[in-house]
Amino acid sequence: MQKRTMGIHLKSSLLVLVFGLTVSSAWAQGSLVRYVKRVLNDTSSAATSKLLIFPTAGFAPETSVEIGIRTFSLFYAKKDTVVNRLSEIVLYTFVTFRGQFGALLENAAYTNKNRYFFLGRARYQQFPLLYYGIGPSTSSGNPVLVNSNYVQIRQRILRQVKNNWYAGAEADFQNIGRVSFETENKPHFDLPLGYEGSTTMGLGAAVVYDDRKNVLNVRKGGFLETGILWYQPGFGSDFKYRSVVLDSRLFRPLGRPNRVLALQLAGTFMTGDIPFNNLGLIGGESLMRGYYLGRYRDKNVLAGQAEVRWLPFGFSKRWGATVFAGLGTVSPTIRSFQVDQVRWAAGGGVRFLFFQKKDVFLRADLGVTREGTGFYISLGEAF
Secondary structure, three states, rough: EEEOOOOOOOOOOOHHHHHHOOOOOOHHHHHHHHHHHHHOOOOOOOOOEEEEEEEEEEEEOEEEEEEEEEEEEEEHHHHHOOOEEEEEEEEEEEEEOOOOOEEEEEEEEEEEHOEEEEEEEEEEEEOOOEEEEOOOOOOOOOOEEEEEEEEEEEEEEEEEEEEOEEEEEEEEEEEEEEEEEEEEOOOOOOOOOOOOOOOEEEEEEEEEOOOOOOEEEEEOOOEEEEEEEEEHHHOOOOOOEEEEEEEEEEEEEEEEEEEEEEEEEEEEEEOOOOOHHHOOOEOOOOOOOOOOOOOEEEEEEEEEOOOOOOOOOOOOOEEEEEEEEEEEEEEEEEOOOOOOHHHEEEEEEEEEEEEEEOOEEEEEEEEOOOOOOEEEEOOOOOO
């Protein structure tokens, strides 16, 4: 995120620690303090399903103050912690002081004996985004503010084929409407494809290898996803194009169980006529932290990152840290990727063991780029 255009975008679940100070009622304060203590000192067994609800707050120039509620559900199918993997469902709802609002539902859920894997998200937002243009060399100055109503539903339904291999179908629906491009000066680029709004519907298939036990904090294992989606008018799509996605991750302990090396290589490769809101993006709280999500966008994206995690420190039972670095770029075609257009991001963060029995940490990361910084707080690791 850029210092001048974005400030620091803070979605801080740590506010739950001090939220009681703003409550006027002594009864409410006492109830909240008891809730905080119960959450921070959770010693329930790993098999116990957990539902956590806490307030969040944030600020960005295009939204003003943002407040919301984040709800996490963590569980093991049949409460079997030996065979089954930890599942996660997250719901985040928010409003801003400018009357904007939205909701995001994410799921990574396994059925009994890990036979089925449901991976996806559903999102609705009446929320602005900053648009810098398309390509690897767009200017960081004078971005256009794009207002819209946006809906996305993307889901993968995967069946275990053999051991840790899964295969299945996936679908992606996106609709953006009531689109307006706002700028004080004349934009330094032509309005993109889809600037009046669009509906796209893609159907395809995915193959996944996954031997991670805990998707929120992987200490050893690997993840590989390859998927292809076709967007066709026959499916109800306004545009015709194809999208191929690659996401590979590797996790290995570094000498000690609490020290982990995490690696990720991800790519998106598209051909056809793609509306601007469906293009591949760089930035955000997971990959290339420090860049605003969408600072760079194009048909093709290639990015990688490495991270060393101390979970926790050797001298502490609950506090840890991480350092990370990443490289990434975008291009209109695969052949046009250029080394001198690769961007870097680096940073570090602190960790707090939130759910002691489930080995799930609260993270706070500071990402640094040549264009500014970004600060992120969430439950679970970035990847």
